[in-house]
Amino acid sequence: MKARIGIFGYGNLGRGVESAIRQNDDMELVAVFTRRNPKDVSISTSTAAVCSAQEMENWKDKIDVMILCGGSATDLPEQTPECAKFFHVVDSFDTHARIPEHFANVDAAAKEHGHIGIISVGWDPGMFSLNRLYASAILPEGKDYTFWGKGVSQGHSDAIRRIAGVKDAKQYTIPVEDALAAVRAGKNPTLTVREKHTRECFVVLEEGADAARIEQEIKAMPNYFAEYDTTVHFISEEELRRDHSGIPHGGIVLRSGVTGSDKEHKHMVEYSLKLESNAEFTASVLLAYARAAYRLSAEGQQGCKTVFDIAPAYLSPMGGEALRASML
Amino acid sequence: MKARIGIFGYGNLGRGVESAIRQNDDMELVAVFTRRNPKDVSISTSTAAVCSAQEMENWKDKIDVMILCGGSATDLPEQTPECAKFFHVVDSFDTHARIPEHFANVDAAAKEHGHIGIISVGWDPGMFSLNRLYASAILPEGKDYTFWGKGVSQGHSDAIRRIAGVKDAKQYTIPVEDALAAVRAGKNPTLTVREKHTRECFVVLEEGADAARIEQEIKAMPNYFAEYDTTVHFISEEELRRDHSGIPHGGIVLRSGVTGSDKEHKHMVEYSLKLESNAEFTASVLLAYARAAYRLSAEGQQGCKTVFDIAPAYLSPMGGEALRASML
Numbered sequence: 001m002k003a004r005i006g007i008f009g010y011g012n013l014g015r016g017v018e019s020a021i022r023q024n025d026d027m028e029l030v031a032v033f034t035r036r037n038p039k040d041v042s043i044s045t046s047t048a049a050v051c052s053a054q055e056m057e058n059w060k061d062k063i064d065v066m067i068l069c070g071g072s073a074t075d076l077p078e079q080t081p082e083c084a085k086f087f088h089v090v091d092s093f094d095t096h097a098r099i100p101e102h103f104a105n106v107d108a109a110a111k112e113h114g115h116i117g118i119i120s121v122g123w124d125p126g127m128f129s130l131n132r133l134y135a136s137a138i139l140p141e142g143k144d145y146t147f148w149g150k151g152v153s154q155g156h157s158d159a160i161r162r163i164a165g166v167k168d169a170k171q172y173t174i175p176v177e178d179a180l181a182a183v184r185a186g187k188n189p190t191l192t193v194r195e196k197h198t199r200e201c202f203v204v205l206e207e208g209a210d211a212a213r214i215e216q217e218i219k220a221m222p223n224y225f226a227e228y229d230t231t232v233h234f235i236s237e238e239e240l241r242r243d244h245s246g247i248p249h250g251g252i253v254l255r256s257g258v259t260g261s262d263k264e265h266k267h268m269v270e271y272s273l274k275l276e277s278n279a280e281f282t283a284s285v286l287l288a289y290a291r292a293a294y295r296l297s298a299e300g301q302q303g304c305k306t307v308f309d310i311a312p313a314y315l316s317p318m319g320g321e322a323l324r325a326s327m328l
Numbered sequence: 329m330k331a332r333i334g335i336f337g338y339g340n341l342g343r344g345v346e347s348a349i350r351q352n353d354d355m356e357l358v359a360v361f362t363r364r365n366p367k368d369v370s371i372s373t374s375t376a377a378v379c380s381a382q383e384m385e386n387w388k389d390k391i392d393v394m395i396l397c398g399g400s401a402t403d404l405p406e407q408t409p410e411c412a413k414f415f416h417v418v419d420s421f422d423t424h425a426r427i428p429e430h431f432a433n434v435d436a437a438a439k440e441h442g443h444i445g446i447i448s449v450g451w452d453p454g455m456f457s458l459n460r461l462y463a464s465a466i467l468p469e470g471k472d473y474t475f476w477g478k479g480v481s482q483g484h485s486d487a488i489r490r491i492a493g494v495k496d497a498k499q500y501t502i503p504v505e506d507a508l509a510a511v512r513a514g515k516n517p518t519l520t521v522r523e524k525h526t527r528e529c530f531v532v533l534e535e536g537a538d539a540a541r542i543e544q545e546i547k548a549m550p551n552y553f554a555e556y557d558t559t560v561h562f563i564s565e566e567e568l569r570r571d572h573s574g575i576p577h578g579g580i581v582l583r584s585g586v587t588g589s590d591k592e593h594k595h596m597v598e599y600s601l602k603l604e605s606n607a608e609f610t611a612s613v614l615l616a617y618a619r620a621a622y623r624l625s626a627e628g629q630q631g632c633k634t635v636f637d638i639a640p641a642y643l644s645p646m647g648g649e650a651l652r653a654s655m656l
Contacts, residue, residue, distance in 0.1 A: 019589045023468050044589060099652055125656045127462065130640055131599075132655045134455065137616040137643035138609070140351045259612055261347045261372060265604035271459075274596040280587035281466070281595050288465040308641040308651050312458055315465035323636050324427055327460045328453045 002028045003294040004062060005287075006087065008053070008079060009069035010034050010041055012247065013092070016283025017067050018045055024287060026317050030063050060086040064297075065290040068092075069283075077102055084109040084117045088293040090286050092122040099125075107304035116297050117304045121289045122282040123273055124148070128253045130307050131271040135255035139267060142257025145183045147175035147196060151249025151278065159224045160201055163217050165209030168237065170244040172200045175252065186256050186266045199230045202244050204237045249278035288315040330356045331622040332390060333615075334415065336381070336407060337397035338362050338369055340575065341420070344611025345395050346373055352615060354645050358391050388414040392625075393618040396420075397611075405430055412437040412445045416621040418614050420450040427453075435632035444625050445632045449617045450610040451601055452476070452579065458635050459581045459599040467585025467595060471516045475503035475524060479577025479606065487552045488529055491545050493537030496565065498572040500528045503580065514584050514594045527558045530572050532565045577606035616643040 005021060007014045010032050021029045022045075031049040034041045038050040051059070066083045068091035070076055077098070080091045084106055093102050099120060106117040120126065124146070132144055153173050160169035179196050182189045189195075201218055205211060215232045219225055235243075252272040259265050275281045289307070292314035296305075316323060333349060335342045338360050349357045350373075359377040362369045366378040379387070394411045396419035398404055404421045411417045412434055421430050427448060434445040448454065452474070460472055481501050488497035507524050510517045517523075529546055533539060543560045547553055563571075580600040587593050603609040617635070620642035624633075644651060 015589075016587065020587060023587070096656070099656055100649070103652060120656055127466075127597075129656045130462070133640050133644055133651065134458070136655070137619075137640075137645075138455075138612045140645075259344065259348060259351070259605060259608035261343075265608055267604060267609050268600075268602040269455075270598075270600045270602075272596075272598045274598075276593035276595060277587060280593055284466045284587055291465075306652060306656055308648070308656070309639050311637050311639045312461050312465075313636040316461055317465075317468075320636070321428070323461065324431060324634060327464070328424070328427060328448055328457045328634055328636070 002026055003291060004028060004030045004064045005290060006030055006059065006063040006066040007032045007069055008056075008066055008083060009075065010043065010050075011069060012279035013283055013286075014067075014069035015044075016277070016280040017069060017287060018043060019280065020284045020287045021045075023284075024291070024317065026291065027287065031059055033066075056083065057086055063087050065090060065293050067283075067286050067290055069286075072098075077105070080117065080119065081105045081109040084115050085113045086115075088116045088290075088297050090118045090121055090290045090293055092126070092282055092286060093119045094122065094125055096125070103304050103306070111303045114302050116293045116302055118289045118293050118306065118310065119304060120306055121286050123275070123285060124251065126282075126285050126307055127273065128251065128271070131253045131269075132255070133308060135253075135257070135269040139255055139257025139259070139269070141259075141263065142255050142267075143188045145191075145254045145256075146251065147180060147254075148251040149173035149175050149197065149249070151251070151275070152244075152247050153249075154247075156199065156201075156224055159221060160203060160218055163214055165206050165214050166203055167206045167209075168204040168240055170202045170240060172202075174198045174200060180252065183254050183256065184268065184270070186268060188256055193227045194229060197228060199225055199228045201225075201230065201232045202235050202240060203232060204240050205234060246276065247278045248274075248276050250274045291315060291317065330354055331619060332356060332358045332392045333618060334359050334361060334387065334391040334394040335397055336361045336384075336394055336411060337403065338371065338378075339397060340607035341611055341614075342397035343372075344605070344608035345397060345615060346371060347608065348612045348615045349373075351612075352619075352645065354619065355615065359387055361394075384411065385414055391415050393418060393621050395611075395614050395618055397614075400426075405433070408445065408447065409433040409437040412443050413441045414443075416444045416618075416625050418446045418449055418618045418621055420454070420610055420614060421447050422450065422453055424453070431632050431634070439631045442630050444621045444630055446617045446621050446634065446638065447632060448634055449614050451603070451613060454610075454613050454635055455601065456579065456581045456599070459597075460583070461636055463581075463583035463585070463597040467583055467587070467597070469587075469591065470583050470585025470595075473511045473519075473582045473584075474579065475508060475582075476579040477501040477503050477525065477577070479579070479603070480572075480575050481577075482575075484527065484529075484552055487549060488531060488546055491542055493534050493542050494531055495534045495537075496532040496568055498530045498568060500530075502526045502528060508580065511582050511584065512596065512598070514596060516584055521555045522557060525556060527553055527556045529553075529558065529560045530563050530568060531560060532568050533562060574604065575606045576602075576604050578602045619643060619645065
């Protein structure tokens with residue numbers, strides 16, 4: 001029996017989940033929910049429905065797991081607990097400081113209605129978090145490093161677009177090679193924000209806009225750019241479309257630690273991702289955890305969980321015996 | 329309350345577990361069990377006992393988790409099920425073809441006596457297995473690669489030592505850079521055994537031994553060397569001691585996969601380990617899983633498990649809330 005999946009929100013992430021479902025035989029897409037007029041949303045799965053978000057309750061017996069594909073700022077804090085009344089839910093909530101509050105809200109709603117919620121699923125939080133946990137549990141004396149990129153930061157790109165005179169923009173976060181080399185060499189450097197990442201911006205100006213003033217404004221923007229070495233390139237709209245239309249991302253998690261009677265042996269654990277589509281990879285992680293939610297619910301589990309609480313075997317369509325034979 | 333740990337077998341791995349316990353405040357070493365005369369075994373934990381393996385049953389109420397530190401060929405198939413009668417057990421069984429049989433034996437013994445057994449814990453099998461599972465669950469359409477090294481292979485070093493005229497030897501397994509580069513570039517190459525790894529041997533001869541004949545014999549040894557490009561260096565005993573006394577190892581697990589409506593986006597997941605002491609890192613993984621065994625038993629679980637069956641949070645001494653706040 002296939003797990004019946006719903007998608008809430010049909011942007012890059014929602015479309016990513018839809019195409020990931022086609023790569024997993026044990027899942028089927030039942031319906032996409034949107035806050036737009038369903039007539040204006042065209043999906044590529046002919047067997048699935050497009051519904052208004054308000055109709056959600058009518059689908060409660062037809063969908064097992066709802067995958068939330070909205071944003072962390074305002075969508076998920078509302079939508080994930082709301083959906084947990086009707087379905088098992090999985091989201092990619094990534095506002096770090098608000099995780100305890102979000103966890104509590106999803107936990108309460110899920111438990112009240114006998115559902116499972118898995119929050120903060122993706123690659124960071126998600127796969128990177130898992131690697132931080134595994135490596136620190138194995139090497140309790142050590143130091144963690146996370147580098148992001150090279151990749152497009154949506155939030156930083158948006159921040160540039162809000163500047164007057166900017167027509168469009170794309171921002172890349174890039175790890176500093178020297179910093180990464182020092183970490184890999186086991187030097188355990190203490191790195192400032194500026195020493196870890198640089199930021200490279202590709203900006204399309206409105207006609208007649210003042211490039212010098214805009215470059216100045218970008219580089220001085222606190223929290224986003226002021227703390228970094230930032231490079232700004234002005235390019236044409238056509239160049240932006242041609243060379244910067246993708247949403248690649250990735251990064252590296254490292255832990256350097258010591259063992260031995262005199263802590264004389266060094267170890268380096270490194271996990272890295274190079275992703276041509278940030279949204280589609282995140283969607284693929286969400287779907288693997290949707291499978292876990294579906295299976296855990298069959299065992300009678302409920303409440304809110306994170307990637308830390310899910311045994312890896314639940315993510316794979318293979319059974320225990322096959323997993324042990326092929327992957328152990 | 330600390331988890332009370334026993335160590336069965338006091339070689340490199342057992343000593344590694346002993347020093348790892350000193351890095352983990354929630355564990356204490358209670359006793360080391362040996363098949364040698366306990367009087368001949370001197371350990372570095374003054375508060376722990378050294379006992380004969382035959383006394384094991386007397387310790388059943390004084391030890392929570394026994395960590396098995398013997399070899400996979402003959403020790404663990406006997407010892408792990410035997411110990412599971414008295415304690416929760418964790419081992420690093422790595423004879424791939426015999427895992428189903430070992431799993432069944434440990435499962436039966438553990439269930440009969442209400443214990444938990446976690447087998448095949450370490451880095452491969454172990455952390456590498458986990459990474460294969462996670463990456464393949466996320467990217468169902470893709471290709472896996474595992475490279476080992478640069479590191480010392482105990483089995484291959486032993487094979488050289490058995491040749492007449494060889495006084496001592498050390499063998500390094502080395503990944504082929506070009507093969508690794510092709511995988512990282514997303515080319516999904518089909519690689520033969522020879523194309524993936526080379527083997528480098530450092531050999532000390534007995535006086536008067538025939539170097540040419542020994543080099544020939546090494547290079548022609550089926551399964552161990554014949555399938556590889558093998559280099560043999562003859563060195564003095566002193567050089568071997570000075571330059572090759574460590575047991576470094578490591579390796580890389582990669583998965584290259586595709587997503588998207590036309591499978592147009594490539595992704596690369598890479599996990600790598602660089603270990604100055606193979607035994608101590610393996611010991612550290614064993615200890616993290618001993619913590620998991622202890623906690624799972626407190627929840628009433630029993631039977632045989634592998635790394636696939638253990639939710640990551642059980643490995644960390646931190647609670648769920650602290651983990652979410654610091655690592656998610």
